[in-house]
Amino acid sequence: MMTLGSYLVVSAVLFTIGFAGVLLRRNIIIIFMSLELMLNAANLSLVAFSRFRVSPAGLPEYHAEMLVFFVITVAAAEVAVGLAIIVALYRARRTTHIDDINQLKF
C-alpha cells in the first residue's frame, strides 16, 4: 500500500536532485533540465496531496490538480522562451558553459 508519505519522499528527493543540479552543474542546458525537475517534483506532491485529501463526497480536492495543469503549461512556455535565449547565447558566444559567461561583474 502506497501512503502519502512515500509520494512526498519521492517528490522531496526529486526536488533536491533538481536543486543540487542547478547549484552544481556547469552546463546551462543541464541547469535548465534540473529546474524543470524541481517543477515536476512540486507537481507530484500536489497530485499526491490532492489524491489523499478526500472530501466527504468521496472526491479528491481538485484545487491542486488544477494548479498542476497551470504549472505544466507555464513550464512549457518558460522552456520555449528559455531555450530561445540559450540558443541566441550559443550563437553569440559559442558556449553553453556558465564559467565562460562572466563578463558582468563587480
Place this chain on the structure above:
Amino acid sequence: MISAPYLEVAAIVLGVVLLLVESFSVQLNKRVIAYAALLGLAAIFLSTFFVAPTPAMPHAPLWNFYASDALSLFFKRIALATTALVIIMMLDYAPVVCANIAGATPQAGLGEFFSLPLFTCAGLMWMSSAIDFVMIFVSLELVTISFYVLVSFTRRNPLTLEAGVKYLVLSALSTGFLVYGITWIFGVTGETNLYRIAEAFTRPELESTGALLGAVLIIISLGFKIAAVPFHIWVPDVYQGAPTPVTAFLSVGSKAAGFVVLVRVLQPLLMLPNVRALLVALAVLTLLYGNLAALPQSNLKRLLAYSSIAHSGYLLIAVVALSGRALAFYLVAYLLMTLLSFAVLVLVERHGGCELENFSGLSRRSPFLAFAMLIAMASLAGVPFTAGFLGKFLVFDAAVAAHQYTLVAIGIITVAAGFYYYFKVVRAMYWETSSSGEMIFISPLTRMAIIAMIFGIFFFGVYPQPLFNALR
C-alpha cells in the same frame, strides 16, 4: 461603472491588437505602435477611476481568485503609470535596439519591443488583484516570462544575453521554490485561497511544521522578486546588462507587484510562528548589504541596482511594521525617483555610456537633465521636501509604532551611507569638467514626462493626502 477584470482584459487586447497591426503593416513607422500603446494605457488608467473598490469576497465564484479592493486598484495604477513611462523611455532607446538586432528592415524588432510591456503590465495588474495561489502563480509567470524576452531583447549585445540567461535561471529557480511552497501550504490546509488558508491556520489541529516549510519557501521566492538579500545575486548583473528601459521596468514594476503579493500572502503566513523574525532578518541584511555595496560602484546602472536593493530594505521595514500606508507611499515615491533617474540615464547613455565619467559636466551639456538627475538623487537619498524623504519618514514612523527599534536604527545609519553614493553622481555632474561638449537632444514627450516626474516628487513630498485618500 466598470468591472475591475475588464482593465486587464483591455491591456491584453491592446497588446494583441498592436502585435497584429505590427506584423501585418510592413510600411508602418513602428513608433506609431508606441504612441498607440501610450494612448491605450492612458485610457485604461482613466477608467480605473470608474471602478468602485469592493472588499474581497473569498467565497463567491470568480471573486475567490480576484479582489478589486482599494489596494489592488492603487497598485494597478502604479503598474499602468510605470508601463507608460517605460514606453516613453523605450522611444528614446529605440536606436540602440535597432543597432543590436539583425533584421530585414531598419526598424525590425521595435514593434515587439513596444508592445511586450503591455503584457507585462497586464500581469502586474493581475498580481495586484490575486488572492489565490493559482492566480498569484499564473500572473507572476506572465510577468516573468515577458521579462525574459525583454531583458535579452538586444540580442547582438553579448552582455544583454548574459543578463538574460542569468535572469532566466534565477527566476525559474524562484518559480520552483514558489510552486513547492504552495504545494506544502495546500498539503497542510487543503486550500489555495489566501483567506481560506488564514481560516485554516486558526484550527488547532494544524500541522505547523509543514506550513512553516511552505511559508519559508514562498518568502524565499518572493525575496527573489523583490531583490531582498540574500536572494539578490541576480540583481546587479541583470540590471547592468538589460536594455536600460527594461531595467527601469524591472526595478519598479516587478518590485511593486512583488511587494503587493508579499503583503497579501503574509496576511495568513504571519499567523505562523517565527515568520516575522525571518522578515526582520531579511530587512536588516538587505539594508546593510544594499547600501554598503553601492558605495564603491562606478557604473550608474549598477549603482542604481544596489540602490534598488537598498530601497527594498526600507520597503521591507514597512512590511514588517504592517503599514500598508507607508508601503504604498514609499512605492509611489520610489517609482517617481527611480524612473526619473533612468529617464535621464537613457538619454545620457546614448551619448557615451552609463559610467559615472559620462556624467561629468552634465550641468554644462544639458542643465535640464542635470537638474532632473539632481532632484532624483536628492529624493533617493531622502532630502527633505521630496517624496523620498516623506516615504522614509512614514516607514520609520510605522516601525517605531510597531516597536522595531533595531530596524529604525539600522535604517537611519544606512540613509547616511546613501547620501554618500547618491551625491557622488551630483558631484560628477556639477563639479567635474566634461570630456565631450556634445549637446543632448530631448524629445518633447520625454521632456514632458521628466517635468511631470519632478513635479510629482515635490508635490507628494509636501502634500501626500491624495495618495492616502486613494488607498481608502
